[in-house]
Amino acid sequence: MDIESYMQQVGTQARAASRAMARADTHAKNQALLAIAEVLDTERKPLAGANAKDLAQARNNDLEPALLDRLELSPATIDGMIEGLTQVAALPDPIGEISDMNFRPSGIQVGRMRVPLGVVGIIYESRPNVTVEAASLCLKSGNATILRGGSEAIHSNQAIAACIERGLQQADLPSTAVQVIETTDRAAVGKLVTMAEFVDVIVPRGGKGLIERISSEARVPVIKHLHGVCHVYIDVEADPEKAHNIALNAKTHRYGVCNAMETLLVAEAVADKILPGLAGAYTQAGVVMNACERGQDIISQAGFSCEAATEADWYEEYLAPVLAIRVVANIDAAMDHINTYGSQHTESIVTENYSIGRRFINEVDSSSVMINASTRFADGFEYGLGAEIGISTDKIHARGPVGLEGLTSQKYIVLGDGHIRQ
Amino acid sequence: MDIESYMQQVGTQARAASRAMARADTHAKNQALLAIAEVLDTERKPLAGANAKDLAQARNNDLEPALLDRLELSPATIDGMIEGLTQVAALPDPIGEISDMNFRPSGIQVGRMRVPLGVVGIIYESRPNVTVEAASLCLKSGNATILRGGSEAIHSNQAIAACIERGLQQADLPSTAVQVIETTDRAAVGKLVTMAEFVDVIVPRGGKGLIERISSEARVPVIKHLHGVCHVYIDVEADPEKAHNIALNAKTHRYGVCNAMETLLVAEAVADKILPGLAGAYTQAGVVMNACERGQDIISQAGFSCEAATEADWYEEYLAPVLAIRVVANIDAAMDHINTYGSQHTESIVTENYSIGRRFINEVDSSSVMINASTRFADGFEYGLGAEIGISTDKIHARGPVGLEGLTSQKYIVLGDGHIRQ
Numbered sequence A, B: 001m002d003i004e005s006y007m008q009q010v011g012t013q014a015r016a017a018s019r020a021m022a023r024a025d026t027h028a029k030n031q032a033l034l035a036i037a038e039v040l041d042t043e044r045k046p047l048a049g050a051n052a053k054d055l056a057q058a059r060n061n062d063l064e065p066a067l068l069d070r071l072e073l074s075p076a077t078i079d080g081m082i083e084g085l086t087q088v089a090a091l092p093d094p095i096g097e098i099s100d101m102n103f104r105p106s107g108i109q110v111g112r113m114r115v116p117l118g119v120v121g122i123i124y125e126s127r128p129n130v131t132v133e134a135a136s137l138c139l140k141s142g143n144a145t146i147l148r149g150g151s152e153a154i155h156s157n158q159a160i161a162a163c164i165e166r167g168l169q170q171a172d173l174p175s176t177a178v179q180v181i182e183t184t185d186r187a188a189v190g191k192l193v194t195m196a197e198f199v200d201v202i203v204p205r206g207g208k209g210l211i212e213r214i215s216s217e218a219r220v221p222v223i224k225h226l227h228g229v230c231h232v233y234i235d236v237e238a239d240p241e242k243a244h245n246i247a248l249n250a251k252t253h254r255y256g257v258c259n260a261m262e263t264l265l266v267a268e269a270v271a272d273k274i275l276p277g278l279a280g281a282y283t284q285a286g287v288v289m290n291a292c293e294r295g296q297d298i299i300s301q302a303g304f305s306c307e308a309a310t311e312a313d314w315y316e317e318y319l320a321p322v323l324a325i326r327v328v329a330n331i332d333a334a335m336d337h338i339n340t341y342g343s344q345h346t347e348s349i350v351t352e353n354y355s356i357g358r359r360f361i362n363e364v365d366s367s368s369v370m371i372n373a374s375t376r377f378a379d380g381f382e383y384g385l386g387a388e389i390g391i392s393t394d395k396i397h398a399r400g401p402v403g404l405e406g407l408t409s410q411k412y413i414v415l416g417d418g419h420i421r422q
Helices: A003-023 A026-042 A044-060 A065-071 A075-090 A129-140 A151-170 A186-192 A208-217 A240-252 A268-285 A293-301 A311-315 A331-341 A354-363 B003-023 B026-042 B044-060 B065-071 B075-090 B129-140 B151-170 B186-192 B208-217 B240-252 B268-285 B293-301 B311-315 B331-341 B354-363
Strands: A098-103 A109-116 A119-124 A144-148 A178-180 A201-205 A230-234 A261-267 A288-291 A322-328 A346-350 A368-373 A390-392 A400-402 A408-419 B098-103 B109-116 B119-124 B144-148 B178-180 B201-205 B230-234 B261-267 B288-291 B322-328 B346-350 B368-373 B390-392 B400-402 B408-419
Touching (some): A003 A144, A003 A178, A026 A044, A026 A129, A026 A151, A044 A075, A065 A151, A075 A129, A098 A408, A129 A144, A129 A151, A129 A201, A186 A208, A240 A261, A240 A268, A240 A346, A240 A368, A240 B408, A261 A268, A261 A331, A268 A288, A268 A293, A268 A322, A288 A293, A293 A322, A311 A322, A331 A346, A331 A354, A346 A354, A354 A368, A354 B003, B003 B119, B003 B144, B003 B178, B026 B044, B026 B129, B026 B151, B044 B065, B065 B151, B098 B408, B129 B144, B129 B178, B129 B201, B144 B186, B151 B178, B201 B208, B230 B240, B230 B331, B240 B261, B240 B346, B240 B368, B261 B268, B261 B331, B268 B288, B268 B293, B268 B322, B293 B322, B311 B322, B311 B331, B331 B354, B346 B354, B354 B368
Parallel strands (some): A119 A144, A119 A201, A144 A178, A230 A261, A230 A346, A261 A322, A288 A322, A346 A368, A368 B408, A408 B368, B144 B178, B230 B261, B230 B346, B261 B322, B288 B322, B346 B368
Antiparallel strands (some): A098 A109, A109 A408, A390 A400, B098 B109, B109 B408, B390 B400
């Protein structure tokens, strides 16, 4: 296959489809989403067959069990995809929304209208259900999509792509509005992230390695989600029960997620009171603790095992039952620590003090900043976005959980009555 | 000078200053803006002296008169800079604005808070007043700025930088919040647009060549303003008087600006009625017309001179008293033309027909889309943004005229009362 001309064709088709998608009305887009859901439901057998090929090949290649797990299209995964499509169909259509329409002294009326970005490129790793998730959000927001999944999921993704195509046709939308790249050649990714004439934004979904690689190659804007070194700071005036519950939930609710707490900061004045109980709860949950000297002293004296944290621990995104703990003087020391070692993802303070809480909210520069709540809430569904294409650790365009709105832009509209500039 | 380590230092200082600027309250920022205005007023003599050096050197280098003109810091230019600072001080502070604060079913309260981007890099050509304009907008929006002006304005820019530094100090803000690069070495630009650890966004201000060069080198997001091939389409149901006035104003109000009309599209059914009068007015204004065959026929028969347009004319941003004219069948042909040859900057339709107007607004994918108004209104001041750092032809982050809001981002804030994720 000639990758260059293949990708050129994919890009040209996507650009053309994006014009039709931008004009598509809400009814047609919802109809397509529900039609795709229906086709997925009737095509469970061929989907399972295609997935079995990928799974067999993956087993031959000795893929890790966790990856095999993510690769599997179980009946429950397909149910989830259908449920997701139904949910996205039920979301309000962001396109065409007009806001801030005001008269100006010149007599013109100026406002903004929400419009699609155009063509969205999605690059993701093994989970084939991302194909449907990402396609549905792009479709609802009036964009055309080019999807490039992991090579180990190629058969599953192609089978899903066929279902999406049929759904689009049933709603009289261009079948090229969602295209899944048919080759596993790495050169196709290189072309996808550099063909700025056809692609308006790239959303990579995967590990830090994938995202760094894509960002360094890209000539198209990338909505990046690098990593989450999230902090909870327990302030001098924290309510001890809230502090205990939040620090426990933020670490142990789920481990392999970007909004899990990785470092716990505790004000010196309350460390003696707070840490022993927490250390007991962490030990019971099987969480390994790496603490600063003061923290280690308190935890050991309470009879729990605790390692000495090194400088490297403060930078670490463990994504595992491991926690770094540091005793700090006060809110300033806590914010200094977050500034130095954090990844600007999500930080929470536990405090009953109004002024301290207000300072934390105003001064901490992370995509989500919380008072008295678990970092685990940093999520598109929890925030009411309805769905999430990713979490952005960038500041440009979209920050934090990215929903439908992150896949749109706003143009200015001007209404006059023959107005000319004086 | 070791450019690498010099830029490293500039970047480190900017990042540190950006933290202080993000915390700076509205009063301190306004105080700094007004103090800078005052210093500029008292330092008129040294400013004129520095500018005289640049002007002398430019004359030695046989710079074009238009460039000399832009380089000059006349008393009126300085008045304009002072006036601009006063206006920016009077604008509402965008930082800290909290919006969309809502309770979620989980009990947490979620909203968004407007925050600065961090460090903004501005790269611009000869006009030294851009130094003050850009710095004032970045300052008001709580950002630190690194400015790199044209090498021909180096003395003027350094003198202005000294005034800005004194103003910042008077308001107790870090004097490194605005830094003007002290070297004319091109390598400094290369470093500026690639040091993503210190710079959050680059705003180039200048010709298409400058912007394309910077975009191709940059590893930091760029707010691009490429070019404006703006259209006016006179529809079958246009009011003839409005059509005449708008088409004349959009072309002749100013020539060298990006929101001037470059191509006039006229519906075939009204071309006979509209074009002769317009051709007379253009001829009187000294505008050279390049028209399609049909247009040329009508204009010549009316007794005015008109060249034959070539394919290249449809792509042209003349920035001069030259206009391309094309007779088209209807709104679909007009939108096809705009899609094919336009630059997605600004397009206007003249029509009294509700449905045609609505289609144009909904379907034309440009940063500004207008009905019955001159394209010359596409401007930050006219839109009520108060001031403008540039006009973006990108879709990501900011589109159209970019004011203070374009220099900000939004973070999520979450208020709880001990809430944990279930």
